[in-house]
Amino acid sequence: MAVPIHGSEVNAIEFALPYVDGSRSFEKNELIEQAYHETMVLEACKRQIKAPKFTYNTTKLQETLFTRRSQRGFHEGAITKGQFNYIMEMIHQPILSDCDEEVSIYVVVNRVLDMPLGLYKDGTYLAYGDFARKAGYLSLEQYSLSQQGAVAFFLTSKAKNYQALYQKAGIIGQRLYVAAQYMQIGCSGIGAYYDDEVNEFVGNDDVVLYALAIGK
Ligand SMILES: Cc1cc2nc3c(=O)[nH]c(=O)nc-3n(C[C@H](O)[C@H](O)[C@H](O)COP(=O)(O)O)c2cc1C
Incomplete structure (x- = not known):
């Protein structure tokens, strides 16, 4: 019309x-x-009317979008804390939606300069330790991604609105791809992982929506 x-x-x-x-x-x-x-049924939806704020240079963003590719494996390269913080800021920006659900972003820090190794969420460490191999195992044994990457991400949720949840996880994933590539850091989405064991690792009983790894 x-x-x-x-x-x-x-x-x-x-x-x-x-x-x-x-x-x-x-x-x-x-x-x-x-x-x-x-899975298309949406119940008790909450709107998110807060718009995200990005600080990208438009020309560089355009180049990033046109050249974006998935990295097929990482070589144990580190990223800086500044790069890590920038990426976290980008992926935690609000997502405009008619049905916004809470998505938890668990972060396994493998190789970020000046940051301790461990499992991290919302600016704090849940556990310290070298979980690189564990992250690789959890990602359906794709060790060249989540173990050899600098950071592995696991997105989970307790919410029930399946379609809205997956759309949100997809947008977060897309933002992670863009933010990483914008800083010449590689990224790969990971759709294959061991759901139950991811939950056990992060201490939850959620729906595991998506995993990703970034690195060099
Ligand atoms: C939702 C999603 C899940 C993915 N899962 C995996 C995966 O488990 N293992 C892997 O090696 N790549 C995975 N990838 C990366 C794809 O292999 C890659 O995106 C696809 O081949 C297209 O290549 P491109 O991203 O360079 O355009 C995933 C990508 C997306 C978007």
């Missing part, structure tokens, strides 16, 4: 995607269809 705004016509965004059966072997499965519909 076209809506006139300040004298010019603006068309509503078309969100519906055309369906393509790429392999021509699609088989409908009732259980999957039902699970999909059930």
Whole structure:
């Protein structure tokens, strides 16, 4: 529907995607269809109307976005505390949403100069120690990512609004990719991890949404 705004016509965004059966072997499965519909239900949503504040230089941000790639493995390179703090500030910025859920960001510090090794959350250490190998194991034994990286991230939540949660985790992940690459630090999303053991490690019984690692 076209809506006139300040004298010019603006068309509503078309969100519906055309369906393509790429392999021509699609088989409908009732259980999957039902699970999909059930995860779309949103209840008791809270809005987030606070906008994020970013300090990116527009030209450099544009270059970053156009050249962003996932790093396929890290070589045990360290990052500085300044870089770490900048990245943390970017990923903790508010996310505008009609259904904002709390997402916990657990951080395993492996190689940040002048920072002790350990498990870190919201500016404080939950435990000190070298958890690099553990982080690699938890990331489905992808040691070249979470062990050899400078920092590993595990995103979890207690909330129930599944679709909103995953969208938020995706946006945090995207912001982490951009903030890291902006400072010439590599990043990889990690969708494969041992859910129950991540929970045991961080001392929770949450939904584990996403893991990521950054480094050099
Ligand atoms: C949600 C998500 C999960 C991912 N999980 C993994 C993973 O478990 N292991 C891995 O090596 N790469 C993982 N990646 C990185 C992908 O391999 C990579 O993003 C993809 O191949 C596209 O490459 P690009 O990011 O350079 O465009 C993940 C990326 C995303 C966005």
